[in-house]
Amino acid sequence: MRLALFTDTFAPEINGVARTLERWTNYLQARDVPCLVFAPDPASSKSPEASPFVERFASMPFFLYPECRLALPNPIHVRRALDAFRPTVIHVATPFNLGLFGIHYAKKHRIPLVASYHTHFDRYLAFYNIQWMVKMLWRYINWFHQDCRYIFVPSKSTLHDLKERGWDEKRLAVWTRGVDTKSYHPNVDKAQLLASHGLKNSPYIVFYAGRLAPEKNADVAISAFAKFRRDVCKDAVLVIAGDGPSSEQLKQQALQEGVDAHFLGFTAMPELQQWYAAADVFLFPSSTETFGNVVLEAMACGAPVVCADTGGVTDTVRHEWNGLRCEPGSADSFAAALERLYRDESLRNRMRARGLAHSMRQSWDAIFDELLARVAEVSLADDRSTIRHIRG
Template structure:
């Protein structure tokens, strides 16, 4: 199997989509597949560690800075693809690079699959662009209509696409490395690094600091905590984005708030394990990788009853769910977990147990078989690769 993957975000980008696609390419190669990734230039961030990546000049995408708008030369990409001879083309994002892969696949009758990672339509209102939603969906329906499969990260995302009229929807869940994200850490050492006393009740948020993540509700929730309780709390925000300056200003009155910027690897895993509660107010997630990371780390989760977060969190079992944009409910849930340590421990244990069932290998094995089916390993894909089918 020879796979061409087109994406507007890839390693070393720091986001769930890039990390998932990087893992997937490594898995494919471990199974003997030959891959070629077409992605924007990595800039100063470094390299992906994967050799089979073609990079293209790109510009920032204002709606979603985790993606960059690549400006590929279709003739050059066409020559690369002709030489590579893909048996399957995967379109991970629907922008310039995805369009280039789409046109080549249609022209040369190469099977196309897509993966849907981001609810861009739900971002529009946060940037006062909601008037674009009908046009966006019209475009997305057109873009995906020739794809044999559309892989979605959660059942709720699949339901949304189904109601919009898309077909061929298949679940591609997300896994977690439970050896990397685990409950054990030196809490005192972690908190000392952030100049926090070990007796603090630590609330943690991990993700982009952007309007679509529901951070306004998080700020209001923290402000709504009773003063006597809030003085016992610390709030750590790990991530960066366009709201950082505003958030720093709004949270300035509270001395035990820390902004860490982007954190990854062992440092991130230790932050999760050191926290008492992971608070994630975003209602726009297609999955919410950070929720699964928190669960694997043995940290009780407070999230919102919407999107991919609600697919992962079973209220009262693996976490607590609140209505979207409900600061009072978030504050009440946090205080409840402080006052009920037994409940907090129960949620942490059940969350860890749930994470232990989410093996990347089993998830990727299912996706690999779906790829094989689409690529037509019985003969069609091989004939295309050999140039027999034109």
């Protein structure tokens, strides 16, 4: 098998899709499966190391999701690289410029095609007041995936959503996410960490990690925490790790609601693990997730999770078992969950233990073994009639 991967986000970008795809290609290389990645140049502040396995192209940020960059590839260069590589299967991971090149080449040369569906872009539109694009976007997304032998989705809930939209369930398969428990673990010197940030007298830490953008509902986290602090624990501290277009707006909201939130900005490993492990609660109200990697990371670090009762996070968080799920968008619901965990230490401890146990079972190697078997099946298939041949 020889796999060509087309993606509009890839390492060194830091987001769930980029990190998952990097792990996938590392796994393939470790098993001597030839892989060639077509990806955009990252943001100008980052400079990836040159790699013979990655073809890079000039790019610009996509307005709905800047971590996905719209590549400006040279068609001649792409074609020559593919002709030399001779892929037996093409994997398109994002439905933008590079993905279109991958589909075109697969159709022209009758190469088996698979896709991975990572993001509910249609759910982002309302946050940017462009709901009128929903039908047009879905028309395009349906067309983009129509010739894929398999479409890999990150959660059962995402598979159900696509099935409800009329997608063929036989072509849908769950490619879930794992967590590296050597990197994400509960060990932390909490007193030292808090003291280094001027928080040594803080008795209760509520932690949020994620992109600061409208679709992540971080504003709900601030409002819920403000109510919790006002009514329940006046000494609690909200720590927010992440950056994005809503950063300044969220800081203003925190001031207006009387919350002295501690904004860390972009937080990389190993510091991120330290904050997960130091948190008394991980608060994640996003209602647009297809999986929610940060939830699994928090569990692996021993943080009880409070999340929205919708989307891919519901595959990870079992309500009342290893976390609490709340009404999406309801600050009151999230505040009530924070209060419940604060007042019930035994509940926190049970959810911490169960979250840890769940994370220990999410092995990346086992997940990729299953994915490789499915992709290899497609690569070796003689029946390629599902792909419509095109000329030119």
